[in-house]
Amino acid sequence: MTFLYPVYLWLLLGVPLVMGLLLFAAWRSREALTAYLGGKLLQDALEILVLKNFISAVLFTMALALLVVSLGGPQWGSRSVEEERRGLELVFLVDVSNSMLVEDVLPSRLARTREVARSVASRFPEASKGIVVFKGGSSVLVPLTGDPAAFDLAISYLSPSLVTSPGTDLNEALPAAADLFPGGTPRHRVILLFSDGGHDLGVSRQVLEDLRDRGTPVFTVLTGTPAGGTIPATDGGVLRDGHGDPVIVGVNSRRMEEIASVTGGKAYSISETTIVNRLVQDLEHLSGEGVSVLFRQVSVDRYHLFVLAALGLLVVMILVQSFRWRDLL
Incomplete structure (x- = not known):
């Protein structure tokens, strides 16, 4: 109850x-x-x-x-309700952990994320867009807005310094991104997750199923390559472990695919040359020209x-x- x-x-x-x-x-x-x-x-x-x-x-x-x-x-139990949606609302959920500085994708994972996010956003000028950044914690950088200038400015400031807590925690970040969507709007809601699927990118099944039940799919974009790379250090070198060896950071594509699959979204890789076109096509197909009828689970009063x-x-x-x-x- x-x-x-x-x-x-x-x-x-x-x-x-x-x-x-x-x-x-x-x-x-x-x-x-x-x-x-x-x-x-x-x-x-x-x-x-x-x-x-x-x-x-x-x-x-x-x-x-x-x-x-x-x-x-008091509420217990759930029931399916019919919901009509048209238009689009996008929340860009961006991993700003230090591993996003790896340069296995040029110019770097984070810089390439900026480019892709800005390109996708420009193709949907009528859509409301927001930005949430996360590491061990999360922070709303831009609430949902129709102002492209505010969105572009925030994208340019994406940096690991935006969130101080270490690690990568999606159990807090995903609900924070979903909470940006206002209740009662008839638009399609999509979370675009940009991350390398870091080793500690754990997320509970319940969080993903809650997003699915709310009709909020997560489109995941893997921001690195299987080969991985080193993390640049502030002294011009690379980050090293306790033995003095360079820290190689790879990706976890399986975790990103699971997030997309459970929530009803799709999975992509930022290393694809057609990544922007694929994302745009799938988002256009989702929003469509007409009205989509969806079913979501709600608690029973x-x-x-x-x-x-x-x-x-x-x-x-x-x-x-x-x-x-x-x-x-």
Whole structure:
């Protein structure tokens, strides 16, 4: 079970207080009635009054708790909903780890990524575009915008210095990229992932399946070659390991292909001479001229079940108060 508005569940902390106040009020009522009527009040009638008040207090408290839970927006299960989409929204998710400085693709993996991203973006002037960069963490460089100048400027600043945390973590980066897409828009949403598929580019299956269920495919672009290369160092040499040997960084094409496959996207290699044309053709085919009908999974709201249960308890409480219990004695 999940909740749309979990903050309301804090109100449940007040339910025991309400229960205590109701029981205290019932006790005070019993004491006052006993003091007023004295011996005139039959013992069995007094016991019935106490029992009715206690049961009513419990029922009211339970109903109140159910109403509070319903305010939280409980959801469980899922269902398929039909969604019409036209047009295109693109989020460029770019790996800016140090391995992207390798020059096995000229002029370098990152520089070539800039060229390809800029070329693809220029072919879709009407599309909204955003940029998310990532290493061990992620950062939104440009939210979705229709301003090509802002996009081009941000592309030119792509650098490993944009994110300080080391490593390569897609479990945070992919959801961050998907969150850039506004809800309720009828456009096709695509994440373009540029990365070499680094050795620590782990991503959970659940993250990928969530993207698939949201109708957000990931088109992956492998930014290096199988042979790999060395990482340039700031002193003009190359990065070396503890033994003094140059660090050779390859690629992980299998991981990038898996990401594309699970999310319903496609996989490419930046070393292809026709990479831009292939990407553009596939994106044009996806968006098309007309309307595409897609199905996505959404959680099912269940708040009404708690409301109905609360109303049922309140009805029972009223019956408890109005029923002539002495007829049972």
